[in-house]
Amino acid sequence: MxxxxxxxxxxxxxxxxxxxxxxxxxxxxxxxxxxxxxxxxxxxxxxxxxxxxxxxxxxxxxxxxxxxxxxxxxxxxxxxxxxxxxxxxxxxxxxxxxxxxxxxxxxxxxxxxxxxxxxxxxxxxxxxxxxxxxxxxxxxxxxxxxxxxxxxxxxxxxxxxxxxxxxxxxxxxxxxxxxxxxxxxxxxxxxxxxxxxxxxxxVIETGFSNINPILHVPILISNLSIIDNKKNVLMYHEALTKSIEKITEHLDKERMSLNNFGEDIQLKPMSDIYKSWYYHQGARGSSFVELAGENPIYYESELPNTLNHRYLLEDIPYGLIPMISMLDKFEIQSKNIRSIVNTASLISEIDFYKKARTLKTLKLHKKSKEQIINYIKYRN
Missing domain, CATH: 3.40.50.720 (NAD(P)-binding Rossmann-like Domain)
Known part of the structure; x- marks a missing residue:
């Protein structure tokens, strides 16, 4: 060896x-x-x-x-x-x-x-x-x-x-x-x-600062006719609309509610994170329709033509469901994130909860929220 x-x-x-x-x-x-x-x-x-x-x-x-x-x-x-x-x-x-x-x-x-x-x-x-x-x-x-x-x-x-x-x-x-x-x-x-x-x-802050699940999943499940008919549509420049943005805003409010716990967790709004990532490449504006929908880096980024895609298969069980699990522990409601997950499960006929990452799979479910904060800091 x-x-x-x-x-x-x-x-x-x-x-x-x-x-x-x-x-x-x-x-x-x-x-x-x-x-x-x-x-x-x-x-x-x-x-x-x-x-x-x-x-x-x-x-x-x-x-x-x-x-x-x-x-x-x-x-x-x-x-x-x-x-x-x-x-x-x-x-x-x-x-x-x-x-x-x-x-x-x-x-x-x-x-x-x-x-x-x-x-x-x-x-x-x-x-x-x-x-x-x-x-x-x-x-x-x-x-x-x-x-x-x-x-x-x-x-x-x-x-x-x-x-x-x-x-x-x-x-x-x-x-x-x-x-x-x-x-x-x-x-x-x-x-x-x-x-x-x-x-x-x-790592709670880094985990909750990946904005992809909040953005990807609503775009996909809100564009089913385009996906089913396998039309060529740009994901951010065309498929992302103001109505879909409203969904992402509600999900982001639930995500941001974790800030109420105290100074150990301080998340930034999704739009601020995105702008800081891509300002140097032309991301401008305050809304996601402006920030992503007009960003030149997406001029050829097409909407997937199938639901069998990592935007659901990874972003839900390793993004949205862990968020739900953590928010539950911190006694924060996540009804809107849950509704998106449940809708995606219904559409795709996949039980995303079955193999998802949760506090239980992370061996954190028996700890209090204070103990979790202490554990991620000191690992004891």
């Missing part, structure tokens, strides 16, 4: 686990910014990296407004050997769908050490806690810190198996660590590769 020599961890190398859209974008961007990148994928998904391995890297195309350089990014290493990938890098970015977090933690448990800086991008609500629990359940190091971004760094898509197109690059992206007493240390390390990130107080 491959053993990690801690003294070999290299500050200049970054390991990225996950070769989907986000993983390819991060690998190419960091490489072109002169970091040595190890792109790793689980052996069962080797086909995701076979062409990249053959070509030796990734071709990156960018929208000029992102401020990022495009070109061919020759990667330092591409592998399915997770232990080898982790062994060389001090920073480990895990850029996968939320449903893969437990599996990745299981595969990495033996190899992740407290000297590593581990970041889920994004965590979605509770991701860092779920990842840590899975590490411990599989014999991992109890002193490991797990950090998370509030959203993925890029708006991007694969053009083919070795070409990625980045149209959006978020600034002021929220970052926190579980436990939050370690946020300062981990933040300084990650800021070396993502200088525009900002600190959040804790």
């Amino acid at each position: 491959f053993k990690i020599n801690i003294t070999n961890l290299n500050d200049s190398k970054v390991c990225i686990i996950g070769a989907g859209n986000g993983g390819l974008a991060a690998a190419a961007d960091l490489t072109l910014r002169r970091h040595e990148v190890i792109l790793a994928e689980l052996p069962e998904f080797e086909e995701n990296i076979s062409e990249i391995k053959e070509r030796g890297g990734i071709h990156l195309e960018t929208l000029e407004r992102t401020g990022l350089k495009g070109g061919f990014a020759k990667l330092y290493k591409v592998t399915t050997n997770i232990s080898e990938a982790i062994s060389e890098a001090k920073i480990v970015l895990i850029i996968t769908p939320s449903f893969a977090h437990k599996k990745i933690a299981e595969e990495c448990a033996e190899f992740l050490k407290e000297e590593h800086t581990i970041v889920l991008a994004p965590g979605n609500l509770g991701g860092s806690i779920e990842f840590y629990n899975s590490l411990i359940d599989n014999g991992g190091n109890m002193n490991v810190n797990i950090s998370e971004m509030e959203c993925m760094m890029f708006a991007c898509r694969k053009k083919d198996n070795s070409t990625i197109y980045i149209r959006g690059y978020k600034h002021n992206l929220g970052f926190s660590t579980f436990p939050s007493i370690s946020t300062d240390r981990e933040f300084e390390r990650v800021k070396e590769i993502y200088p525009n990130i900002v600190k959040r107080q804790n």
